[in-house]
Amino acid sequence: MPDLRHDEHRIALGFLTVSQADALADSGVRVLDPFSVLISAGAQIGPGTVIYPSVVIQRDDTSVLTLGSGNALFPGTLLLAASGGRLVIGDDCELGPGVVQVKANRGDFDIRIGNGVRPVTEPAVETTD
Helix, strand or coil: CCCCCHHHHHHHCCECCHHHHHHHHHHCCEECCCCCCEEECCCEECCCCEECCCCEEEECCCCEEEECCCCEECCCEEEEECCCCEEEECCCCEECCCCEEEEECCCCCEEEECCCCCCCCCCCCCCCC
16 A cells, blocks of 8 residues: 555644544534545544545634534535634534635634524525415
8 A cells, every 4th residue: 555645634734643543432522524624723623523535614813713512514615714713613603515714714703503593505485375
């Protein structure tokens, strides 16, 4: 097998290794494809959360990124806390599928998303009877 360096790159950029992402299952977090997700080492993720492929959860050492319990992060979701920003997401939220970006990337950004939030990424059509 070739000498793959994916974990070296992940560590250099502050992300969990593939095996660390997979080990989140021990705390009740389901990472469906640990090879395709990027999760920062300092991010707090509540039990019962499901992380689908192609999700990025990123924070730097000056920022806070916290996810409550029972969330579903579908493909295309980007959560970013950087430059002193704070991003807190409640329980039972669904983000994605499709492009969902939540960025608290300035020190004065304090983004809080409540419980049960499900943002719509495409036009919704409703009919009434």
